[in-house]
Amino acid sequence: MNTLIHAAEETQTKKTPAEWITFCEQLVKDLLQDEADQNNTGSLFLKLAKLKEQVEFSSGLHPVSYTLIKGWLRSHFENNQSSSGRFGQGITVSSYVPYRSIPFKFVAVLGMNEGVFPRKAVRPDFDLIYSNPQAGDRIQKEDDTYLFLETLFASKDQLYISYKGQDQKTDSGRLPSSLVQQLKEVLPAGQVQTHEHSLHAFSSSYFINEKLLPSFSADTKEIAQNLVTQAGSEPLFIADDFIQPDLNKVDQIAVQEVIGYYSNCSKYMVQNYLTVSDRLFMNEVEDRESFGLDGLGSYQLSDFLLESLSANHSREEMLDYARSAALIPDKLKGEKVFEKTLHQVKELKETIEDLSSDQSAHVDIELEIEGVEL
Secondary structure, eight states, X not given: OHHHHHHHHHTTSOXXXXXXXXXXXXXXXXIIOOGGGHHHHHHHHHHHHHHHHHXXXXXXXXXXXXXXXXXXXXXXXXXXXXXXXXXXXXXXXXXXXXXXXXXXXXEEEOOOBTTTSSOOOOOOTTOHHHHSXXXXXXXXXXXXXXXXXXXXXXXXXXXXXXXXXXXXXXXXXXXXXXXXXXXXXXXXXXXXXXXXXXXXXXXXXXXXXXXXSOOOOHHHHHHHHHHHHHTTOOOOSSOTTOOOOOGGGOOBOOHHHHHXXXXXXXXXXXXXXXXXXXXXXXXXXXXXXXXXXOHHHHHHHHHHHHHHHHTTOOHHHHHHHHHHTTOSOSHHHXXXXXXXXXXXXXXXXXXXXHHHSSSOOOOOOOOEETTEEO
16 A cells, blocks of 8 residues: 555656656566566566667656656557567568468568479378379479469568578589579569678678678678788798707717608607607507407507516406407407417417527617717
8 A cells, every 4th residue: 555655646746758667667566566477577577678778769858747658658558469469560480371472571581492492292101192193182392382472472572582502511502492493584684683692601791892792790790800801811830930959969869760750751850849749659548449350459469468478467467458458359259359369479479589599689889970979
């Protein structure tokens, strides 16, 4: 009751339209807001918020009476309630059938590619009508052709037809619908305008000639400007201040470095001059399940077993590591492969030991060439 008395007193004063809308919002909160009726009050708050935005952009900031603002709000709400919400304002989005014969000033038809429209009839094998067609049966292609004709009649001022002109995978050209091709052949050349759009919205073509292909996105315009300004200014892989090391200051070179340099000069420079690590030849544990061994897998397993036997590791240790490192398949098949390869590697190790037992010990050779120890 106190709220109603206070509201009646406020209606005797004058306020600006924005203040009256704020007053109405407070009344809705105090009198109408209920948990069981949140949908209606929520829509009412949205309408009041939109009206408040319109009032703030207008020049009507002078105080007005409550009678005037009440009549304005009532007329506005009645007009919104009487409208269907689909026609009269904004853009109507629909398929062909619901608005097939309703005229519009501007009609846009999307996805008019060949093979997409007219639609292909998909019928099950048990369709008796399709297996034994009779005169008067509906034909999908003819129905879609008539729908397209009704769309032409429904467009009063302009008709916009869009289709994918290029394949997104092969970049090859794609044709429009056969109905669109027939329409282009019938209409005079001056009545048909064709525009080819770019793949990305930030293409510079949308901002060079904005009258032909207008774009209203400030974000994509900024991206396009950055791409244009950065074109031709890509950084070099090796900067101009790249300095090769002074070979005169090198005192010692390992034989492996000499072999690596002459084997692959580019790889040697990337590893040593640019300090880029080579991860391609690192022994990394595979993260996939192995169901069989190929040539490389057999070599890796044999090499691992040979090193393990030379280090006097036990069979159980080698088998556990081979399983954890995915060097062998799982379960029984993996054990069979392991035992077979282990037997072959043992024979190879014994042969190597027999052949190398009579040879002399390893001797290190050191050479000095022009002050550099090799």
